[in-house]
Amino acid sequence: MADPTRALPGLDPVPVGTSTTSRIAGYEIEDELRAAPSGRGRPLRIAGVDEVGRGAWAGPVVVCAAVTDLSPPPVLQGRGKKVIGLTDSKLLTEAHREAFAEMLPGWLAGHAIAASGPEEIDEVGMTEALRRAAVRALESLPVAPDVVILDGKHDFLSSPWRVRCEVKADQRSVTVAAASVLAKVHRDRLMAELDGEHPGYGFADSAGYPSPTHQKALEELGPTPHHRMSWSYLDDLPRWRHLKKHRDPLAGEGQLSLL
Secondary structure, three states: OOOHHHOOOOOOOOOOOOOOOOOOOEEHHHHHHHHOOOOOOOOOOEEEEEEEOOOOOEOOEEEEEEEOOOOOOOOEEOOOOOEEOOOOHHHOOHHHHHHHHHHHHHHOOEEEEEEEOHHHHHHHOHHHHHHHHHHHHHHOOOOOOOEEEEEOOOOOOOOOOOEEEEOOHHHOEHHHHHHHHHHHHHHHHHHHHHHHHOOOOOHHHHOOOOOHHHHHHHHHHOOOOOEOOOOHHHHHOOOOHHHOEEEOOOOOOOOEEEO
């Protein structure tokens, strides 16, 4: 049952199966939220939040929170007369992401990036680590938002944040798309730096996700200090399996032990 204290018109997501007309993000979700009476006597302050690195074996999970002033978003000029608009970072080339990442900070009304590293992920689990990173980002914004748009169907933030969850929000919300691009570029740059510290794992190419190069390096060299040591990939590495961290189910989600 929905919590009536958190109810706000416009927070219900679009029903599953509802089509969207374009992969270029617009203000569709923001407009729905702002059109609903808020009772605040002023327009809603809306933040878009997106993460990157959730499924990686190494490196942090990174979250960006972004706020726009609802002005037209920046675009890139492609070949011919093609216009490249903001959208899910995975649908953009690396060059386009980098170009947008240079433009977005000057256009956004505010943004903040935060992360949870491998040790924190191992200690508290991915869901809580993701929540902590998102809260850090949101609390670092110059003004606290009234509503947060999350990309996906699960509200990992919960109270006291008022959340609108939307699958593929980064293709429908400019605010979330901007957060998606900035989080992706920030983490990719970080993983490229780690590639220099730990050559052979392919961090610059795989960003810490599974790849043949990454898996071969793990088998031969073992995990680095930047690897998530509670994850199941270690079960498939006989030489390094003893390093795996195990969460004690009787001591709470955050308790770890070396077995």
